[in-house]
Ligand SMILES: NC(=O)C1=CN([C@@H]2O[C@H](COP(=O)(O)OP(=O)(O)OC[C@H]3O[C@@H](n4cnc5c(N)ncnc54)[C@H](OP(=O)(O)O)[C@@H]3O)[C@@H](O)[C@H]2O)C=CC1
């Protein structure tokens with residue numbers, strides 16, 4: 001149940017007809033309602049450009065839920081949920097339209113959560129509209145989506161526009177990876193287990209791999225994606241957030257700023273990749289047609305339908321070094337791409353082999369210890385260790401074996417709330433630790449900009465890879481050159 005000492009709230013969803021609202025926000029709000037996590041008087045006000053009456057609006061939202069939720073709509077929950085719904089016809093470029101919203105938001109005691117599920121070039125107009133009607137007062141919060149800008153400079157412009165109307169404590173920058181259960185578990189794994197907390201540095205770890213592989217292609221977002229590419233769409237935010245959590249020092253407590261302070265230090269310590277290393281440490285790719293699960297997949301260029309040429313990357317792999325005492329000499333290999341063989345996100349920690357002991361000769365030919373953190377699917381962990389094979393043999397023969405923990409096989413771990421459910425709830429409660437602070441976004445952009453700038457300077461084109469494969473061969477070469485292999 002929600003904490004009744006906190007003020008109740010209303011949600012305002014700008015962009016109620018958009019893809020994000022349909023696929024993620026309404027289903028998550030429905031599930032929060034089903035879990036009794038919304039206040040009785042919470043309303044959900046959809047903002048969009050349409051002449052819809054309430055009946056039409058309710059039908060539309062019900063259709064979204066039917067289409068995008070795995071579970072069936074329950075009549076009782078739908079009745080409760082639909083009573084919360086209202087529609088407000090606003091073109092955010094017409095400031096006077098906000099007067100209608102002001103009329104609806106008539107309870108000064110309530111927190112208002114404004115979700116900007118809209119293109120970033122509308123953020124400034126929304127802020128102005130809210131400001132004009134004092135809807136940016138201290139009861140008001142905003143949630144803004146990634147990517148915030150397409151470079152350090154453009155992210156500053158957006159952050160500055162928003163900061164004219166809202167304090168940092170009112171701004172919730174969402175990165176949905178931070179709401180995934182398995183990502184939240186990284187904190188527990190690292191800091192609640194002495195097994196790992198004491199063995200998490202360059203004395204014990206050889207290298208770390210972070211893979212975020214997607215099966216999907218561009219899914220009707222070609223125009224947006226072609227401007228951004230995988231580096232800006234995925235690495236700048238999701239992958240660098242994962243890396244920061246894996247690499248950060250232990251925060252002094254769970255407070256938002258304690259966690260964000262540690263993450264930002266990691267981002268500030270990312271080594272810049274020298275011009276002369278750009279081909280050694282970075283690989284970009286673009287998919288051509290291929291096969292996935294026996295189906296023919298069109299190339300990136302054909303997905304667009306207009307035969308437009310493009311050098312946008314749909315795949316990136318990088319060797320990242322962190323310039324601090326804990327991580328000196330431990331490379332982080334990052335890889336992410338569209339149209340890879342499976343949807344699979346995982347972090348693999350490769351521990352160093354033991355050198356000087358009585359097994360040492362034998363050990364050199366055996367795999368090193370690994371901790372495999374499966375973010376999705378098959379959420380869970382594997383630990384790979386060496387065990388003696390039972391036998392009467394007088395010498396110890398060792399074999400790499402797995403300790404496997406899988407969420408779905410454990411009664412207490414079966415229900416995984418979705419990332420957006422978690423993040424909407426945290427915002428309702430005013431908790432910012434799972435949201436990204438301005439300096440984190442900006443530090444991540446500075447580092448990503450430096451790489452993109454070098455790619456452009458050296459006119460680096462993406463290597464082609466067939467859909468359904470693990471990206472360009474050069475990505476394998478990048479890691480093999482260091483004497484290692486992708487997991
Ligand atoms: N879709 C996704 O999975 C993800 C999206 N995001 C981010 O979320 C945000 C929204 O994305 P998405 O839902 O895909 O975008 P869409 O283009 O699907 O939706 C945007 C919505 O904004 C509305 N809109 C645009 N201009 C105005 C205006 N002047 N007044 C009122 N409404 C307006 C559009 O209304 P109309 O229909 O009338 O044009 C549309 O419903 C973006 O910032 C995106 O980068 C981030 C991660 C994932």
Ligand SMILES: O=C1O[C@H](COP(=O)(O)O)[C@@H](O)[C@H](O)[C@H]1O
Nearest residue numbers: 146176177214216233234238345
């Ligand atoms: O933010 C984004 O994330 C999705 C991948 O999210 P996931 O939760 O399904 O792993 C990605 O497909 C999209 O391009 C990007 O904008």
